Amino acid sequence: MSVEIISIIVLAAMFVIATIFPVNMGALAFVGAFLLGTMFLGMSADDIIAAFPGSLFLTLVGVTYLFALAQKNGTIDLLVERMVKLTGNRASLVPWVMFLVTAIITAIGALGPAAVAIIAPIALSFAKKYNINPLMMGMLVVHGAQAGGFSPIAVYGVIVNGLISDAGFAFSPVALFLSSLFFNLGIALILYVLLGTRKFAGSRLQQATGSVATARLAASVGARTSGSDFVSAASTGASSAPAPQSPASAVLAVKTRISFPQVATIIGLIALAVIALGFKIDVGFVSITIAVVLALINPAAQKGAIEKISWSTVLLICGMLTFVGVLQAAGTIEYVSNAVATLGAPLLAALLICYIGAVVSAFASSTAILAALIPLAIPFLNTGEVSAIGVVCALAVASTIVDVSPFSTNGALVLANAPEGMDRARFYKQILSYGGIVVAVGPLLAWAVLVLPGWL
Secondary structure, rough: OOHHHHHHHHHHHHHHHHHHHHOHHHHHHHHHHHHHHHHOOOOOHHHHOOOOOHHHHHHHHEEEHHHHHHHHHHHHHHHHHHHHHHHOHHHHHHHHHHHHHHHHHHHHHOOOOHHHHHHHHHHHHHHHHOOOOOHHHHHHHHHHHHHOOOOOOOOOOOHHHHHHHOOOOOOOHHOOOOOOOOOHHHHHHHHHHHHHHHOOOOOOOOOOOOOOOHHHHHOOOOOOOOOOOOOOOOOOOOOOOOOOOOOOOOOOOOOOOOOOOHHHHHHHHHHHHHHHHHHHOOOOHHHHHHHHHHHHHHHHHHOHHHHHOOHHHHHHHHHHHHHHHHHHHHHHHHHHHHHHOOOHHHHHHHHHHHHHHHHOOOOOOHHHHHHHHHHHHHHHHHHHOOOOHHHHHHHHHHHHHHHHHHOHHHHHHHHHHOOOOOOOOHHHHHHHHHHHHHHHHHHHHHHHHOOOOOOO
């Protein structure tokens, strides 16, 4: 039995074991990487450890540590209050603000994970406070990042356009950008309709001026605002009239005062965006540096912040990506891709290569997968039986929309920034289920729309 087949069996066994027993799959992945690497590939421990995603580890730890501090000193609550005003107090617009902002950030050149790392914690905190479905909110942030990810100046766009240009094919960077934009926008609309429309119908948030604690007190009054599942933290003032009051008007207004630690935190978040996005410096190093500075400024907020880092998520993601690195060393990904390339049916091969990109990217770096699979797609393009632009666009879309997976960087950041008090195990299963649907259906839709008609 070849080592490629053995590695696939090991991967399947890991999923089965993690499904049956309450064992962190990341821990299983480390064991699988060790056994597969040493027993079948002759890899040393150093070789296996070299596959450890150190940059992602630092990003997960640094970002969740920074936002743990921001939550403890009240900065996140403060930002949430101010962001209500950006929507004109319309609850229905909040998720789209998150989608649009993340899309703009990636379209102007930021890596998707950097944008998600900055926007997701704020979006999820907002979702918790106003009872917006956290799965919808988190996934709209990720889809927003991918919507802008293939602009001609974005990282993904530069990589794909460069590879196709080197291969000598006439290609349209605009078609690539718009394909990703409209696919992710369409998926976001479906999510919005399925998970948000009923709650948003006719809803309008009153201006929020109180704290999260005030919102909880308002909720305890026992009534809901007319036509909405959202309870405002604001007070409209006490009335001497005997008419029934809304939950918001039943609570005394709480003026939000900005403290020095909160000002420092806001400056730190702005610095994170400017340094990580503007100067292309690793977001993990930047975030953990800012977090340490904030901890020194306000030692009281430091207490308990380390415990808020999602260590189980860190173990899960880092273990899986280490195993994927061993799979790459074993030649498993190349083995599967070559098998597809020899099918002799270009349309079917294009569909299968889209699925390979989606499945592998759901566990690994989309950038690396694009760089590896697009050259493998060139034999299909040379036949002239399929549209070169269509295949590349479909492969690009299929390999990136699956970043909603909790094993991918963007999905991991959403999971790691789940609001305090949320059932993380349940949230993980929700993201995993949604990611599974996208992996199963997304490549087929991309192929059916971009390749099969041959209109590109």
